[in-house]
Amino acid sequence: MFASLAAIGGVVFVASLLVACSGGEDRPGSGSISGSGSGTGVGIGSGVVEDKPDGATQVDVLLSEWAITPSETSVRAGEIYFLVENAGPDDAHEFVVIRTDEAPDALPVVEGRVPEGDVDLVDEIRPYTPGSSASITLDLEPGKYVFICNIAEVEGGELESHYELGMRVGFEVVE
Numbered sequence: 001m002f003a004s005l006a007a008i009g010g011v012v013f014v015a016s017l018l019v020a021c022s023g024g025e026d027r028p029g030s031g032s033i034s035g036s037g038s039g040t041g042v043g044i045g046s047g048v049v050e051d052k053p054d055g056a057t058q059v060d061v062l063l064s065e066w067a068i069t070p071s072e073t074s075v076r077a078g079e080i081y082f083l084v085e086n087a088g089p090d091d092a093h094e095f096v097v098i099r100t101d102e103a104p105d106a107l108p109v110v111e112g113r114v115p116e117g118d119v120d121l122v123d124e125i126r127p128y129t130p131g132s133s134a135s136i137t138l139d140l141e142p143g144k145y146v147f148i149c150n151i152a153e154v155e156g157g158e159l160e161s162h163y164e165l166g167m168r169v170g171f172e173v174v175e
């Protein structure tokens with residue numbers, strides 16, 4: 001009985017040490033690239049790049065503040081491998097693919113974000129850190145698409161909507 005209580009005490013002690021350590025990493029002034037003070041990047045990792053499947057069409061995409069720039073804006077239907085670089089320089093970004101006939105700047109916005117349940121969301125790469133790349137392979141049917149970054153966060157007391165600042169671009173898939 002006494003021994004197992006001691007063991008539990010040990011676990012609790014180790015757990016508090018871990019909390020103390022991770023808390024220490026939040027200190028400002030560390031000089032890290034994500035240290036904008038907004039909290040962007042906390043808990044967000046670098047992107048993951050997977051191999052391009054054989055036969056897939058590759059499209060390179062650049063994310064930055066504040067634009068999304070694909071190497072092509074029209075490709076043939078089929079498997080498309082998107083290699084998406086977050087060029088930052090400061091913020092984490094994501095890559096969201098929406099199928100829509102609307103213009104890139106005409107999507108509905110609620111509190112700085114496009115409500116993903118109200119649009120035809122095809123797939124997305126979740127937010128990842130600037131200076132890294134990520135990939136996603138999608139089997140896209142002919143049609144019109146819009147790529148957006150759907151992050152909105154409070155910066156200096158103001159809501160900063162990546163979509164409204166310009167992180168949106170049209171893309172077409174043809175027969």
Ligand SMILES: [Cu+2]
Nearest residue numbers: 093149151162
């Ligand atoms: Cu963004």
